[in-house]
Structures are given as structure tokens and as C-alpha cells.
Amino acid sequence: MTNRPLILVSNDDGITSPGITALIEEMKTLGEVIVVAPDKPQSAMGHAITINEPIRLMKVDLHEGVEAWQCTGTPVDCVKIAIDKLLTRKPDLMVSGINHGSNSSINVIYSGTMSAAVEAAIDGMKSIGFSLSDYSWDADFSPVRPIVRKIAKATLENDLPYGTLLNVNIPKPDDGNIKGIRVCRQAVAKWKEDFDQRTDPFGRTYYWMTGKFVNMDHGQDTDEWALSNGYVSVVPTMFDLTDHQRMGTVNQWGLDE
Numbered sequence: 001m002t003n004r005p006l007i008l009v010s011n012d013d014g015i016t017s018p019g020i021t022a023l024i025e026e027m028k029t030l031g032e033v034i035v036v037a038p039d040k041p042q043s044a045m046g047h048a049i050t051i052n053e054p055i056r057l058m059k060v061d062l063h064e065g066v067e068a069w070q071c072t073g074t075p076v077d078c079v080k081i082a083i084d085k086l087l088t089r090k091p092d093l094m095v096s097g098i099n100h101g102s103n104s105s106i107n108v109i110y111s112g113t114m115s116a117a118v119e120a121a122i123d124g125m126k127s128i129g130f131s132l133s134d135y136s137w138d139a140d141f142s143p144v145r146p147i148v149r150k151i152a153k154a155t156l157e158n159d160l161p162y163g164t165l166l167n168v169n170i171p172k173p174d175d176g177n178i179k180g181i182r183v184c185r186q187a188v189a190k191w192k193e194d195f196d197q198r199t200d201p202f203g204r205t206y207y208w209m210t211g212k213f214v215n216m217d218h219g220q221d222t223d224e225w226a227l228s229n230g231y232v233s234v235v236p237t238m239f240d241l242t243d244h245q246r247m248g249t250v251n252q253w254g255l256d257e
Helices: 018-027 075-086 112-122 142-157 223-228 244-251
Strands: 006-010 032-038 057-060 067-071 093-100 127-132 164-170 180-183 189-199 205-215 231-238
Touching: 006 018, 006 075, 018 032, 018 093, 018 142, 032 075, 057 075, 067 075, 075 112, 093 112, 093 142, 112 127, 112 164, 127 142, 142 164, 142 180, 164 223, 223 231
Parallel strands: 006 032, 006 093, 032 067, 093 127, 127 164, 180 231
Antiparallel strands: 057 067, 164 231, 189 205
């Protein structure tokens, strides 16, 4: 029996990714760690769950002193099966990442990294999704480790209300210097998709999704502004998607008449 905090770790880049390795090593300094992560990359899976095929778990020996499991399911599956089959007590903290690539603004909707954290929050855990604005597999996570540890430690030591989790994005400034940490709101932005039409060797048409990120928000209190200016963004995020301020407006439409 240990008095150390229990920390559940997952991600969407897969259990062998450099990002989750860095996260596990930092969490080991703060508590007892258990890892349940996908056996392969699951980026942009959002909150998908597996319902039409079996989910398999395999215990793996990847990190000294850490119980780790690889799962054939999605990031959300990993959290769900950890809760139901592996955990003997509720974790004091769940962390997801460190993602290879940003999950700022609207990307929170598509992100498997953030969806794993959301699922943990739904179950009542304090949870954080960590992402680094570097998509390369060999990204250098060493400069961001103290930041990850600082935010995780503060989350363990403070309260988060049920329904709230943290979306943390870390920049990769050109000069390598991160200026600090900003608590922000989610920027208003979207992806403008372009489906490139192509033909396969058999003459059949297929489509390859491309596109560009469009930031429509020029505020200096957003996650996009923070990242562009060399700051870590911390966005308190809710999974309740109700627009409470607009309930009265829609109620005036007379839908109940």
C-alpha cells in the first residue's frame, strides 16, 4: 500500500511514442504510475469507442517500476477499460500525451489525446491533456518536462470542479525560449478542408483530405495567441457543450407552443 498519488497515463500516439515516455518519466516523480495506451497511433480519433470488434489488452515491460498495458482500442477505450478492469482505486490524476503536435483551439474536438482526458474527467478524475507543437517523431521533449511536471503537480495540489479538465499546449519557439505560462480561452478557429480527388491504379476515384487551419480570433487572451508568442497555453475545458447563455434565446422561439 502506498500513500503516493496514483496517476493514470494514456495518449493517442501509441504506447511506444517518445511523448508518452517523457510524460511517464515526469509522472514517476509525482506518484505511482499506471499506463494504458493504444498499441498503435490513434490520432484524430476524437471520442471514438470500439463497439464492433474485440478489445485486447497486453501487459508490457517498457518502463522500470511502472505497470503498463497496451490496448488495441481507441484512447477513450484505454481509459474506460483501465477504470473497469485494471484500477484498484480511483487515480488522483489522469494525464494524456505528450502529444506530437498542437491540440489548441478547435483541435480539442478531434484530438484523441484530449478525448482520453475528457473520458477520465467524466469519471470524476482530475485530468490534463498535454501537447507539444512539434509533429516530428523525434521531437525534443526535454525542455518541456519541467513545465509538464509543474502543471501536473499544481493540479494534484488544487481543486478542479467536476466537468472541468485542462488542455495544455506547449509552443516550439524559433529561438527555443518559452516565455511562460498563460491561462487562456480557446480561440475561435476552424479547419478549411480540401478533398484532393485522385485515381488509384485500377481507375477508381478516391479522396485525400488536405486543408489549412484558419484562425478567426485576434484576441490576445487565446491559446493560439499564447502559442504564437512563445507561451504555454492552459485552457480550462468543459465536456458540457450546452450554451447556457443562449438557452433563453432559443426558448423564446416558442418551440413548446
